[in-house]
Amino acid sequence: MSNLTPTAIGSGHEGNLRDQVKAYFSRVKNGEMGALPAIGALVVLAGLFGSLSPFFFTKLNIANLFVQAAELTTLAAALVFVILLAEIDLSAGVAAGVAMDIFYLCLKSGLNWIVGVFVALIFGALVGLVLGWFVAKIGVPSFVVTLAFFLGFQGIALILLGDGGLFRVEVPEIKAIMNENLPAAAGWGLLALMLVISLSIGLWDRARRSKLGLAVRPLSILLTKTALIGLIGGFIVFFLNQNRSAAFKPIAGVPIVIPIVVGLLFVGTFVLDRTQFGRHLYAVGGNPEAARRAGIKVGLIRISAFVICSMLAVVSGLFHVSRIGVVEAAAGRSIVLSGVAAAVVGGVSLFGGRGRLVHAAIGAMVISMIDNGLGLLGLSAGISFLVTGSVLALAATIDALSRKRSGGSLARS
Amino acid sequence: MDTPVIELSGVKKSFGPVDVLKGVDLKAYAGKVTALVGDNGAGKSTLIKGLSGVQPYDEGIVKFNGEAVNIHDPRQAGAIGIEVVYQDLALCENLDIVQNMFLGREEISQLTLNESEMELQATKALQSLSVRTVKSVRQKVSSLSGGQRQTVAIARSVLRNAKLVILDEPTAALGVAQTEQVLNLVRRLADSGVAVIIISHNLVDVFKVCDDIAVLYLGRMVAQIETSKTTQSDVVGYITGTKTYDGAN
Numbered sequence A: 001m002s003n004l005t006p007t008a009i010g011s012g013h014e015g016n017l018r019d020q021v022k023a024y025f026s027r028v029k030n031g032e033m034g035a036l037p038a039i040g041a042l043v044v045l046a047g048l049f050g051s052l053s054p055f056f057f058t059k060l061n062i063a064n065l066f067v068q069a070a071e072l073t074t075l076a077a078a079l080v081f082v083i084l085l086a087e088i089d090l091s092a093g094v095a096a097g098v099a100m101d102i103f104y105l106c107l108k109s110g111l112n113w114i115v116g117v118f119v120a121l122i123f124g125a126l127v128g129l130v131l132g133w134f135v136a137k138i139g140v141p142s143f144v145v146t147l148a149f150f151l152g153f154q155g156i157a158l159i160l161l162g163d164g165g166l167f168r169v170e171v172p173e174i175k176a177i178m179n180e181n182l183p184a185a186a187g188w189g190l191l192a193l194m195l196v197i198s199l200s201i202g203l204w205d206r207a208r209r210s211k212l213g214l215a216v217r218p219l220s221i222l223l224t225k226t227a228l229i230g231l232i233g234g235f236i237v238f239f240l241n242q243n244r245s246a247a248f249k250p251i252a253g254v255p256i257v258i259p260i261v262v263g264l265l266f267v268g269t270f271v272l273d274r275t276q277f278g279r280h281l282y283a284v285g286g287n288p289e290a291a292r293r294a295g296i297k298v299g300l301i302r303i304s305a306f307v308i309c310s311m312l313a314v315v316s317g318l319f320h321v322s323r324i325g326v327v328e329a330a331a332g333r334s335i336v337l338s339g340v341a342a343a344v345v346g347g348v349s350l351f352g353g354r355g356r357l358v359h360a361a362i363g364a365m366v367i368s369m370i371d372n373g374l375g376l377l378g379l380s381a382g383i384s385f386l387v388t389g390s391v392l393a394l395a396a397t398i399d400a401l402s403r404k405r406s407g408g409s410l411a412r413s
Numbered sequence B: 001m002d003t004p005v006i007e008l009s010g011v012k013k014s015f016g017p018v019d020v021l022k023g024v025d026l027k028a029y030a031g032k033v034t035a036l037v038g039d040n041g042a043g044k045s046t047l048i049k050g051l052s053g054v055q056p057y058d059e060g061i062v063k064f065n066g067e068a069v070n071i072h073d074p075r076q077a078g079a080i081g082i083e084v085v086y087q088d089l090a091l092c093e094n095l096d097i098v099q100n101m102f103l104g105r106e107e108i109s110q111l112t113l114n115e116s117e118m119e120l121q122a123t124k125a126l127q128s129l130s131v132r133t134v135k136s137v138r139q140k141v142s143s144l145s146g147g148q149r150q151t152v153a154i155a156r157s158v159l160r161n162a163k164l165v166i167l168d169e170p171t172a173a174l175g176v177a178q179t180e181q182v183l184n185l186v187r188r189l190a191d192s193g194v195a196v197i198i199i200s201h202n203l204v205d206v207f208k209v210c211d212d213i214a215v216l217y218l219g220r221m222v223a224q225i226e227t228s229k230t231t232q233s234d235v236v237g238y239i240t241g242t243k244t245y246d247g248a249n
């Protein structure tokens, strides 16, 4: 207290690599664990299933796992937008189902598939608009209104397709998303593009900080991060580029859906981290009253989140139709719960305000792996539900505990 | 004396049949800390809500720097230079200090948030108040102590170039050391040329930092006196209604 020059106020960017690593671990210790528990779970599960089933680590199965996870990731990412507001959307799955029924009816009436996709997305946007309006303007709890829509949409699906209705969707472009692969070179090219973009953004941030005379983190951190993404990404691309077919006709390459999902996650993360809308979304999730007093249009943010959620859910519905090749009246009923589980397991807080899209992706991988691994072991669907439920309960407990640890519980008395 | 930054005269407010403010006068000057004291239910918060635009007055004249204004919503109050630091502080715990200080007024360049610019300005605002208790401007608010949070909330008003800062019980939840820090901060804020109104139930604090004391009793301003010209026991008398101020200065 005795020195008269004001002590420098830091920004967390100071210090060498050692200090930075230390600071990271102290944040983790203080409850900001992010996706760490989920990453741990992934490693454990992979080890477990790998040792129990010889088929688990085959190229075909790993590729399958990625494709399955892609669909769930998209739905979980959709839900992140509403979970960040401490809301929920139980209707996301069946809304996507109805959107696909509408897509099918568009095709049947002779419309171009692109128009069909467009109509389905518009439908998603409208659903989100109505849900958001109920939540933000009328004040109906999202749990209740989305539960009502969950029931209602099941009815609409039955009416549109008829009881037990099941119809083939024959659009090569849609089918390709989940069933076709990129040429080997394209896989590498997209990975390189991703690395270049993420490195450029990192360097650009550093340049901006340096220009204003602010401290910057050691360059080695940025390079290590990029190298790590490159290494993991490179391994995945290399692995998927191998022939994984047991039959005569080879199957190789990165499934088309993967770069699409990575692109969606990238754009979504950019919006959440770097735009005013994203900032306001986190603020409303953290403390709606504070956000309101800061002049943020809280209702508008809430409605937008529901619109984004429903639209992204429609995209996941499209992936689903691509994979199984049919629309059916029962689509989307159970996947929404897996989506919520994926987000929470990945480290998105149900209390709102904390979580990232990449968490949804990691969580979706965990849930998909449980499903896939237990299936390979020949265990019944009953066991799979049981294990997934336990993992979700564990994740929610970690969420609640880490929130307490980081002092979050002070806010809501 | 020069024109007050804010001057209220004959302000009234009722909720249905209940008259909460019954014709209140108040002046606050640049560079001065004015205490607003009064018992529970005297109408202090109601008076402040009118100034912040949350709950406009029914009647009365509000002059800002000598000009009559009609404050009817918080955005407009902010635009003319009135900032309120509420008792609950209204910070987002999941965001860091910089993000909180710029909430709702983010710096944007090329359609994205200009984080480095915001970080620089936030740091400067904290430094201008000689804040020493904050280690990093990128700390999450959830990791801050009560005093540090109060500091962030006050610094936010500096960042917004407030001409009048109103603090609702800034030290109510703080320990001795943190109270001291916050009071010093309030003093520095006033010394930088801002008019400060501070609501407090703690007369020791009031006598420590305030230049002026305004006493509200059952919806009427029963006294506004310079701190140096009164005593704690007199002020207690005005607050409880056992003593009447005779306007002796």
Ligand SMILES: Nc1ncnc2c1ncn2[C@@H]1O[C@H](COP(=O)(O)OP(=O)(O)OP(=O)(O)O)[C@@H](O)[C@H]1O
Pocket: B015, B018, B020, B038, B039, B040, B041, B042, B043, B044, B045, B046, B047
């Ligand atoms: N929205 C409202 N509707 C009805 N009555 C109200 C409303 N807001 C305040 N009041 C009444 O006005 C009176 C003054 O309230 P106010 O909150 O301004 O007091 P205060 O001086 O801030 O008290 P405290 O020291 O307890 O914070 C109280 O009797 C309260 O019940």
Ligand SMILES: [Mg+2]
Pocket: B044, B045, B046
């Ligand atoms: Mg009050």
